[in-house]
Amino acid sequence: VRFDHVAIAVRDLEAAVDLWTRSFGLRCEHVEDVPAQGVRVAFLLGDGPGARIELIQATDPESGAARYLGQRGAALHHVAFAVPDLAAALAASALPKVDAAPRPGAEGRHVAFLHPQGTGGVLVEWVGDPGA
Amino acid sequence: VRFDHVAIAVRDLEAAVDLWTRSFGLRCEHVEDVPAQGVRVAFLLGDGPGARIELIQATDPESGAARYLGQRGAALHHVAFAVPDLAAALAASALPKVDAAPRPGAEGRHVAFLHPQGTGGVLVEWVGDPGA
Numbered sequence: 001v002r003f004d005h006v007a008i009a010v011r012d013l014e015a016a017v018d019l020w021t022r023s024f025g026l027r028c029e030h031v032e033d034v035p036a037q038g039v040r041v042a043f044l045l046g047d048g049p050g051a052r053i054e055l056i057q058a059t060d061p062e063s064g065a066a067r068y069l070g071q072r073g074a075a076l077h078h079v080a081f082a083v084p085d086l087a088a089a090l091a092a093s094a095l096p097k098v099d100a101a102p103r104p105g106a107e108g109r110h111v112a113f114l115h116p117q118g119t120g121g122v123l124v125e126w127v128g129d130p131g132a
Numbered sequence: 133v134r135f136d137h138v139a140i141a142v143r144d145l146e147a148a149v150d151l152w153t154r155s156f157g158l159r160c161e162h163v164e165d166v167p168a169q170g171v172r173v174a175f176l177l178g179d180g181p182g183a184r185i186e187l188i189q190a191t192d193p194e195s196g197a198a199r200y201l202g203q204r205g206a207a208l209h210h211v212a213f214a215v216p217d218l219a220a221a222l223a224a225s226a227l228p229k230v231d232a233a234p235r236p237g238a239e240g241r242h243v244a245f246l247h248p249q250g251t252g253g254v255l256v257e258w259v260g261d262p263g264a
Contacts (some may be wrong), residue, residue, distance in 0.1 A: 050182010074253035121206035
């Protein structure tokens with residue numbers, strides 16, 4: 001398993017990209033609409049290899065991100081791990097799931113979220129990535 | 133700047149290490165008491181290089197981690213970036229700070245926290261690391 005990214009829910013994606021690049025020296029890798037999740041996201045890179053920071057702005061008021069922003073405000077949102085076979089990982093895990101089956105996520109990859117109740121209060125995303 | 137780790141506040145460090153290693157295939161790098169911060173922490177590694185996951189259990193009821201756990205419960209806690217010169221980074225930044233000056237953190241490094249008010253609701257830690 002590879003630590004892929006940590007995500008931050010933000011109200012204004014452009015302002016957030018500006019903050020994290022200017023104040024912390026991160027670089028914006030790319031910005032992408034993910035209609036299947038009702039969000040627009042930006043991936044940020046630090047120096048060196050490894051995990052990225054994902055900024056998430058809700059574009060659909062019914063999305064999980066919109067509900068989270070309404071309840072908690074802008075805040076850390078989830079951690080994501082890349083696994084080589086997402087369906088197999090879901091099938092093998094007894095943890096409670098938000099998504100019982102893979103669904104489309106950012107970067108053309110399939111993703112599934114696990115429920116925070118099973119993971120000590122932390123929303124966890126698995127990302128299917130054959131190279132992981 | 134290097135993305136060093138994301139931290140999760142937990143109530144029971146041993147149980148959390150067990151969860152994250154068994155259910156997600158992370159490896160425990162080391163466990164450490166950090167009396168200056170009133171916490172006991174574990175650093176977890178995924179495959180490949182890059183950022184780690186830090187689990188934080190409060191050992192001092194007056195610690196920031198204990199207050200966070202009391203208010204929010206177990207949850208994602210902060211993101212940390214390694215900077216080569218922590219004092220210079222603090223001096224150069226106009227963002228509101230929790231720590232005006234470096235103080236002792238985990239792994240024998242000095243750290244300083246920035247206030248979530250200036251960073252879109254996210255607690256950010258800078259870690260001084262000459263190699264960063």
